[in-house]
Amino acid sequence: MGILVQKFGGTSLSTPAARERVIGHMKREIAAGHSLVVVVSAMGRRGEPYATDTLLDWVVQNGNALPAREKDILLSCGELISAATLTSLVEHEGITATVLTGGQAGILTDDQFGNARILAVKPERILEELKTHQVVIVAGFQGADEKGDITTLGRGGSDTSATALGAALRADMVDIYTDVDGILTADPRIVEDAKPLLYVGYAEISNMAHQGAKVIHPRAVEIAMQAQIPVRVRSTFGDGEGTLITHPEGIKDVQSGIVDRFVTGIAYVNNVTQIMVEADKEVGKLQLKVFKAMAENGISVDFINVSPSGAVYTVFDHDSEKAIRILQDMDLKPRSLSGCAKVSVIGGGINGVPGIMARIVESLAEADIEILQSADSNTTIWVLVKKEDMVGALRALHSKFELHR
Secondary structure (H helix, E strand, O other): OHHHHHHHEEEHOOOOHHHHHHHHHHHHHOOOEEEEEEEEEOOOOOOOOHHHHHHHHHHHOOOOOOHHHHHHHHOOOHHHHHHHHHHHHHHHHOOOEEOOOOOOOOEEEEEOOOOEEEEEEEOOHHHHOOOOOEEEEEEOOOOOOOOOOOOEEEHHHHHHHHHHHHHOOOOEEEEEEEOOOOEEEEOOOOOOOEOOOOEHHHHHHHHHHHHOOOOOOHHHHHHHHHHOOOEEEEOOOOOOOOOEEEOOOHHHEOOOOOOOOOOOOOEEEEEEEEEEEEOOOHHHHHHHHHHHHHHOOOOEEEEEEOHHHHHHHHHHEEHHHHHHHHHHHOOOEEEEEEEEEEEEEEEEOOOOOOHHHHHHHHHHHHHOOOOOEEEEEOOOEEEEHHHHHHHHHHHHHHHHOOOOO
């Protein structure tokens, strides 16, 4: 057997019982003959001692003036505590293990502290340690820049660490363990009959992650896609196979051969504001001025529609007052609608299939939900609705495309 990368998130490591489940998954793969590389997140959630958000709160409570470089040194501690704790537990079980920081594991990044990008992964140290240890446990969410300074990779960084190491090691598989049993067709807290997906393509899950599904970080999927490394999203607290993420040619349905589905899942992003700007003349210059001003002021724009009459786009609600003020200072008269939600219909089979948009419009019309704006790409169709209509829209679309079957 080759190398297997396992990644365990914060909830998977937060209690003694959860850590016992983690050790069980490790033992099973060692018994199967895998060389094991385990990537860990910080234990627990905000409020628990070693969680990343707890450490961020600690900075706020103590001056809130920590420079970005030094903040990354602090934030890296949570994963190191997880790695050392897990190593002690598996050594007690008779499994030989060693701990590496992200930098020691060969993850080289730029110096954008707090949201560093991986420049290269040099896994020679891991390969050397695997000659004398059954498991190499790597602190996720972190790397080191060319100076050797500790950097962190931003939200979802441990997922990114895992797939980057999997790609560099040419691993057989990367298993992402979390507190849900794979990827579902929709958020089960909203759509009660959401169904687990056995298989999903890289592009589909990357779009689902970008559009609000939080099971895996989109950067992690993009790395796996480039390297063609299969990824499974599995539950720490069960023994199921979870969801396999791979290239479309590798997706097989166990019962019916190749999976042939137009729509894979429904996702959403809420708390966005729609902004409309109209121009009396020189509309091209207006569009340039508007989007350049948003960029210069650090405001992320999305859901962009441009037309001969002007531009329509969205920003997050927390940026809306600033965005509107900037436009007014430019002598523009923007109109806005806050409290909206972006609902995404995602599927690798959407492109070139007639009738998909018609079914979306039909399902929302039947539910008496107004579409404020729409856009599409090869694998996704987006609609903007009022926030109070979001739940109804998700349920209507999930039912219309029979994703519960």
